Amino acid sequence: MAGKVSGPVGASGGKTIQQNSDINVTPFVDIMLVLLIIFMVSAPLATVSIKLDLPPATPPVNQEQQKEPTYISIQESGSIFIADKQTTIETLANDVCAAVGNPTGQGCQEERVFIRAQPEVKYNQFMEVMNDLQKNGFFKVGLLNEDIE
Template sequence: MAFGGFNQGGGNNAMSEINMVPLIDVMLVLLIVFMITAPLLTHGVKIDLPAASSQPNEEKPETVALAMDGDGKLYWNDEPITDADLAGRLAIAAAAVPQPELHLRADRETRYQKIAEVMSAAREAGVQKMGFITVPAK
């Protein structure tokens, strides 16, 4: 018994279409399997945890204001100091835990060389945090 069309020609042409039905069947089976197993993967154990409230202890380091006027005089927290005292005070500040922040305030007339010397002395002493204080223009 011969299967085929009503074409009585004897040519055996190859079938050039892909049969999609088996692929769709496999996809539907996989979809059903994943739909059944997905809720099982979200397994969790319900436990009653104790509640605790605490505030983090934030120790803010103190700030040291080192001011320089136009004449080159130094002020440690508004207290006049000499150049010789500066290295000792910077070493004490660098050894403190937590280390204070060094805020540099310089007068407009202060020479850049003096500011650079103070910054270099602070780095040699081990001061990690240093910033400049400025007055915003009005």
């Protein structure tokens, strides 16, 4: 902390000493300028370039296209649609297999299935569809959400 000397006070002509509580920022500015110079000098040295010899890009050997996923839509009235075809909860698994392109039912559970529901659909209607799919072995199920404005 610094001190402050003032002029003559009173009849005695003596000087009084007071404490100065102002912050002395000069050392702080000096330190910051030194740090700035250090960072400016050392920043270009930190960039190191390494030469890489990467192999050329080649397309994959088997380019089979992924199948389009099956979309299950649940209406507010409780109606269930697979693409544009209406179905019921009892025939849902068979209709999903038919929509996937495997009407025999062997291996259709490995395909992706997406469920979208209208905002007004009740939770138990939605969970009934989810539980039926899970009971029939469909575990690759995705949920689609649409923003409500």
